[in-house]
Amino acid sequence: MVELRDTQQSRVIGQKVLRPREQVEERIRVAILSGELKTGDLLPPEVELARQFNVSRTTVREALRSLTTQGLIYKVPGSRGGNFVQLIDHHSLGTAVIDSVHNLLTLGSIEFTEVAEVRQHLEVPAVRLAAANRSAEDLERLRDIVRRQKSASVDDPEVPKLDEQFHSLIAQASGNRVLASFVSALHHETEPVHYLDLSPDVGRATVRQHKAIVDAIAAQDPDAAEDAIVKHLTYLRKHLAAHVKR
Incomplete structure (x- = not known):
């Protein structure tokens, strides 16, 4: 006897x-991610969206607020303002990470050392990939930063920005845009130079370490690049820890 299964039940x-x-929220998100709504497009006014969706303006406002939090749209105040479609690419990913990490640090939900530790772990694969994938333009930009750092005094206000650019450029040279976004964002929030006692000796040592990293990237030697950046990050941790303890 053959048993008949009721496929309707499954x-x-x-x-x-x-x-x-x-x-x-979902309809507008789909319209943005599908390209139906493009970067810079102005969404209809809240009253018109409420009419189109047959919902209250409060419902529309809540949906738009959620989309803003997700980084899909942004609001411009004023008579000529409104809700616009946000640029969505790997740069916006970095911005979202910066905002999220900054808020969590401000609230005390995470510790500075936790963020710095993750950034340092990510910089190792970043520098290895940079050694393998860097272009001549990447190399020249890194060398230019080292030249500028070498001639800058320790109290030059540009020093922290040059340090951030140096580490961000290495990550960009990796060729992995997601990795670059995370390294740049996390470095932006930790900025170790701000927490160091930048004596002339520390400044000179940092520049020497940066040059060693660039030399390894120039030689396209991932092992040497990793060794150089690990020595640099270890040096920074040591001086950062000493500074924090005081």
């Missing part, structure tokens, strides 16, 4: 029913 035809605010 068929899935249902799906999650979204609340009005979620429906509005």
Whole structure:
């Protein structure tokens, strides 16, 4: 005797029913991610969106607030303002990371040392990839930063920015845009130079270490590049720790 199975019982035809605010949010998100709405496009006014979706303006406002938090749109105040579609690329990823990490640090939800530790771990694969993938332009930009650092005094206000650019450029030279976004964002929030006693000796040692990193990248030697950046980061941790303890 052949048993007949009721396939109707296992068929899935249902799906999650979204609340009005979620429906509005999801429809606009799909329009942005599909390219139906492009970067810089102005969304219809709240009253018009409420009419189109047949929901209240409060519902529309909540959906737009959520999309703003996600970095998909931004609001410009004033009579000529409104809600615009945000540029979405690897740079916006870095911006989102900066904002999130900054807020968490401000709230005390995470520690500075935790962020710095993650950044340092990410810089090792970044420098190895940079040694393998760097272009002649990448190399020249890194050398230019080292030249500028060498001629700058320790109290030059440009020193922290040059240090951030140096580490960010290495990550960019890796060719991995996601990795570059994270390294740049985390370095922006930790900026170790701000927490160091930048004596002339520390300044000279940092420049020498940066030059060694660039030389290894120039030679396209990932092992030497990793060794150089690990020595540099270890040196920074030592002086950072000494500074924090005082």
